[in-house]
Amino acid sequence: MGICPVCNGFLELKLECPSCGAAATDRGRIxxxxxxxxxxxxxxxxxxxxxxxxxxxxxxxxFVKCDQCGYETAYFIQE
Incomplete structure (x- = not known):
């Protein structure tokens, strides 16, 4: 069993939406x-x-979602 650095607060996930370029928001574990x-x-x-x-x-x-255009995707974080 690994430890997710984002779930445990060691890292903050900052992603750019591939559709519109706005900031995409981490909504938590799928x-x-x-x-x-x-x-x-x-x-x-x-x-x-x-x-x-x-x-x-x-x-x-x-689960990652763009608040600007609504783009949604799964983003996998290495434990």
Whole structure:
């Protein structure tokens, strides 16, 4: 099990929107948006069920959205 430097406050994620160039905002872990209880599930268990290779690659998938144009994407942070 790795530690996400963004989730744990060691780094701040600052990204530029590839669509319009405005600042894109980190909205948190993708798994937290699945349902009402997903934020309380073990992280590694959710990684095995989310359809990404994040568990094998030791990455933390974050939901990133541009407030300017609405562009959304998954951004993977190395743990």
């Amino acid at each position: 798994m937290d948006f699945y349902d009402d209880y997903s934020a309380y599930m073990p992280i590694d268990q959710m990684k095995l069920e989310n359809g990404y290779l994040d568990f094998a690659n030791k990455q933390c998938p974050h």
